[in-house]
């Protein structure tokens with residue numbers, strides 16, 4: 001499959017490729033209409049309008065509405081501000097403002113098991129950073145006349161699907177300002193890491209009970225690796241959980257190569273559903289920022305050296321070079 005017509009990503013461009021030929025899919029960012037919304041609460045986001053010269057174009061203002069009356073605060077919550085939507089909104093803005101200039105357009109690759117929320121969180125993250133968003137599964141579907149992943153698996157096989165996935169990862173990697181949500185199995189191929197590690201790779205890590213609940217709710221038939229050989233009439237959540245356990249066992253070592261790991265764990269009223277999307281995004285932004293700031297400090301430290309005898313260097317005069325004489329003479333000869 002050739003992806004040679006990949007368009008330079010333009011934020012906000014609607015998904016293209018409808019009816020695209022399998023051999024020449026035009027890749028454009030999947031529209032990311034999801035603003036800063038939490039699954040549980042009413043968040044709203046507002047982007048600052050760029051008024052020439054008055055507002056830095058990278059600024060994103062996230063406003064969070066008040067938490068509904070009566071929402072209990074969970075004692076011992078390790079991230080208590082996640083339960084205070086005003087505070088969470090402020091914190092997202094704070095970390096985004098610090099991160100964006102130092103991120104310098106570096107791509108963010110989301111990896112993780114099925115159901116970890118890579119697409120859901122990825123869209124919100126792209127929105128917040130004003131990055132374009134790609135979902136490799138969606139791009140493959142678009143490039144195949146919108147056939148769902150499960151059908152492509154059934155008709156073309158998993159190997160073919162993995163080749164498409166690798167091709168897309170390769171083609172996206174030289175671009176900048178992208179959030180890319182990868183398929184759960186993208187981590188299996190070393191060649192994919194070669195491309196993803198040009199950016200920052202973040203693992204969304206949740207326990208398999210949580211993931212199974214989510215994928216069962218979506219319908220496991222959408223995920224061919226989970227649906228295969230599922231006994232009829234079985235509890236789909238249990239089927240999914242058993243398969244996810246096996247897959248995670250095989251894949252953990254690959255996911256652990258990620259630059260940052262973000263837990264999906266929810267607390268208090270989010271114990272079952274996992275952390276709300278906005279909270280996961282905040283954890284992600286913070287982890288990426290920590291990484292980027294550490295790298296910046298490391299680079300600054302490397303530059304923090306003194307040259308012994310610097311004074312001598314400054315006053316040193318060029319001595320006559322043995323090579324200089326004859327060459328100089330030659331250059332002057334007619």
Ligand SMILES: Nc1ncnc2c1ncn2[C@@H]1O[C@H](COP(=O)(O)OP(=O)(O)OP(=O)(O)O)[C@@H](O)[C@H]1O
Pocket residue numbers: 039112113114115116117118119120121137181182183184214215218223273274275276277278280
């Ligand atoms: N923070 C969240 N809280 C509750 N539900 C969520 C959250 N994030 C995602 N979900 C739900 O979980 C399901 C899986 O999410 P999503 O498709 O984003 O995961 P994914 O990692 O991209 O999965 P896959 O790799 O299988 O495509 C969806 O139904 C989504 O709405």
Ligand SMILES: O=C(O)C1=C[C@@H](O)[C@@H](O)[C@H](O)C1
Pocket residue numbers: 113114137149182183184185186222223224225
């Ligand atoms: O975990 C996996 O191997 C997969 C995850 C999905 O995102 C799809 O990429 C596909 O169903 C395979």
